[in-house]
Amino acid sequence: MKLFRLRGGIHPEGRKTSSADAAIRALPLSPYLFVPLQQHVGAPAKPVVQVGDTVLAGQLIGAGQGNVSAPVHAPTSGRVVAIGDHPSPHPSGLSAATVTIEPDHEARWVDADLPADPFGLAPDEISERVGAAGIVGLGGATFPSSVKLKLSRRSGVDTLIINGGECEPYLTCDDRIMRERAADIVTGIRLIQFAVGARRALVGIEDNKPEALAAMRQAAAGNDVEIRMVPAMYPMGWDKQMIQVLLGREVPAEGRSADIGVLVHNVATAWAVQQTICLGRPLVSRIVTVSGGAVAAPANLEVPIGTPVQALFDACGGFHGAPARLVLGGPMMGHQLSHTSVPVVKGSSGVLALTQAEIGLTRPAPCIRCSTCVRACPVGLLPLEMAARIRSDDLAGAEAIGLKDCIACGSCSYVCPSSIPLVHYFNYAKGELMSQARSRLKQEATRKLAEERTARMQRIAREREEAAEARKAAKAAREAAAQAAAKTEVAA
Amino acid sequence: MRPIAHSPHAHAVSSVGRIMATVMLALLPATLFGFWLYGWPAVYLWAVSLLAAVAGEALMLKLQQRPVKPAILDGSGVLTAWLLALSLPPWAPWWIAVAGSLFAVLIGKQVFGGLGQNVFNPAMAARVMLLISFPLEMTTWVAPMAQLPGALDSLAVTFGGQHLDAVSSASLLGHVKTEFSRGLDLQQALAGHFAPLQALWGQRSGSLGETAALLILAGGLILIARRIITWHAPVAMLAGVALPALLMNLLAPEHYAGPVVHLLSGGVMLGAFFIITDPVTSPNTATGQLVFGLGCGLLTYVIRTWGAYPEGVAFAVMLMNAATPLIDRYIKPRIYGRTRKGDTLVPEAAKRDAT
């Protein structure tokens, strides 16, 4: 099994040992669950319940709208107590539409229509069920899975890659799920493979997870699912990096992996697919790693969607010492938590409480052009050059040298000896360019309105003038007629 | 109001100060060897260089009302002065060191806007300035392990301007050039002046820290192992000197010295591992650094062989520094999913497994 050469990448300290050996345990229900209606890429779900309704576990509470969207389900049985704004898991801390459920602790599930043989279902039926279960990419991208499945089937994908990279430091949720639920994952993989008609299925697992590798190899024995060991490096979990290392194929810029005949899903997504198809369970919980130097007892928890992150920290013995920063997701691409009332959503792989020493950021210094960032960039960009251009407000210049190809993986910021916030510059520039594009669109629309108004005003003025002319002409005609009449009278 | 921090929330343990300190550590063996070889005057010269650089930079920053402490503590000014000191004749008078150091940090660096902004390697700019302005002082060499004066007598050498006719000796490259002008051929010129083993170890006349090829090589390997520099530029520069030397030596051995002579004399080794690897003034990409290093080597050889000066490293480095923006403009990494020109890849071509 040949592995292919990768470009760039870094080897951050793993820091996984504190939670890697903690078996997954279920987190008890919180007094309230705050289920946001948008936990995925695409259009937000539309609420289909009302305040006061009683819901069952797994009942649809928000229906997907449009082509790219995902439905949202009740994580447990209980009562809908509010539908409205709640702080969302977003760096800004802004609120978003959320359904609040008060659990009744009876865990009554909706009736599921289970197939006798999951592999007897039509491939499209599997995609439909995955879509109806609200499954999204659980690696963090949260792209609706059924959309990917349908697209892949249409464009004829030959290889399914299951991403067990988990390259972010601290995170061990995928490691644990592979160790403990390998058989279910393999079933899920075979279901996905069947749904898209892929010729083969490969699972890429980093070499720093030997137990997960062994468990998956054992579960896959006898099936045509191939387990492959890949080197541990960041960002191995980037789907394109995984494709490159396993197949040596490169996805064209601005394209999708389906363009080159590959579909990539995360291991946790494969597990969720198995749960849906074989047990009729929609996506209402996920495994979350709780870790970081300020957490008393790091753990891997199975958390109902909508649980406030405070409950996760409480279940891990709270903090020892005040944490310097709370992070949702991994330390490389996750974002700072504004508040612990923010709920866990489908894409939350970890919640971290980090100490200042772990963050390890020093004061920014001048760039010495050491080009460590150039060597670290997995995309082949020139981070130092882009940041210099953005600093001097030359956003178009940064765009010209590849700003839009940046995946914001943070490798450059991680290695920078001058602690220059490179990714921050890039995300600022991307947002600024987007907002400029938006205001250009609006400006075009308002200009059209202004022109229409000017034209209308001119028309009204012209019509008024014409009416005045007409009146004058009519008056003149009348007078002329009257004069003529008078003349004839005189003549007569 | 709590500010939001952007990701990543973890950072590698590294800083500019740490990088500079590691480079200085790697320079230490060659420097100490130079002290042993040339005695107290060399120590004084080195110390004066460093002091002048730090004092000059601090004063400049103060006048500009910019923060002094972080700029001094990052060690970049000290390193520049250190490299300059290593490239000076070990018994040069104190004012050479002061003029060179001030020129390096003030004109070579701060005028451009400080660390990271300069176009030319400050140490080499200062060396070129000194070479042009004070040719006599800059080419008065001392024989290694000569009768070294004591610590007190040495003060007279560095600060008193005492002449050293008794111990002066020509550097190899200068000697060869002089002998050529007298109509002698290479064999006669080299006779008794070049012993490869001695040169490797560093027992030859030359600059303070440029002679101990092995120790410089060891320092360079430390930097490569610590990932502070990559092998590209040094190897390319050594090749750039050695290949033409080999070729010309094969064509006309009586006129052109071989690669060993060239690699082990003058500032080639120090230049390859410590000067052209200066991140600020060298290209960003590995390929760019190969081109840069090769250019430095070739120009060094050309200047040494056909130019007016016996040594060409400083000139070659400055010329290639000027070419760095051009190299960076034309040599860029290929962006993932795009061709070298920046167009998107054609999916059909990528669909098949690369084998």
Added chain:
Amino acid sequence: MIAAIASLTALGVSFGLILGLAARHFKVEGNPLVAELEALLPGSQCGQCGYPGCTGAAQALADGAAPVTLCPPGGRAVVVALAARLGVEADLSGVADAVPSIAEVREELCIGCTRCYKVCPTDAILGAAKHVHAVFKEACTACGSCVEVCPTEAILLRPVPPTLQSWGWRKPGSVPQPVVLGEEMLAA
């Protein structure tokens, strides 16, 4: 000597002729720059820049009499576009704090006089006589014309609150970015 003078004179005369012919032949009617600049401006003729409408502003820009930051409703996008066309440095620091705003009608004060409705350059105010007016926010350029004519001070320009879609990171090194989360949310 004479030959040199003669040849240089001949050169001078011939070059002069060529230049003269070129000037006559390739003469440009009017300044096309003004029209181009006007196309970049919002076109709502609001007059906030102090010039008589967008044509006047474009003329001033072309003459170099006005800075590229002259247009408040245009925001940073217009500054960048103008700077690129004129080949000058865009100094965004001045416009950085100008958050996008829109007009808002306070219903309890509106008497439905329709004056604002008549002056709005982009038809962004909806309503009829004796009815409370409303602002169509997609069309409002925050030019402020309506604010000036309102007899009851019922219209104000309000900054548009950030949404999850419009929120963006600030430039590093500028003012630290605060969490938007309201304190009342924290208490809940």
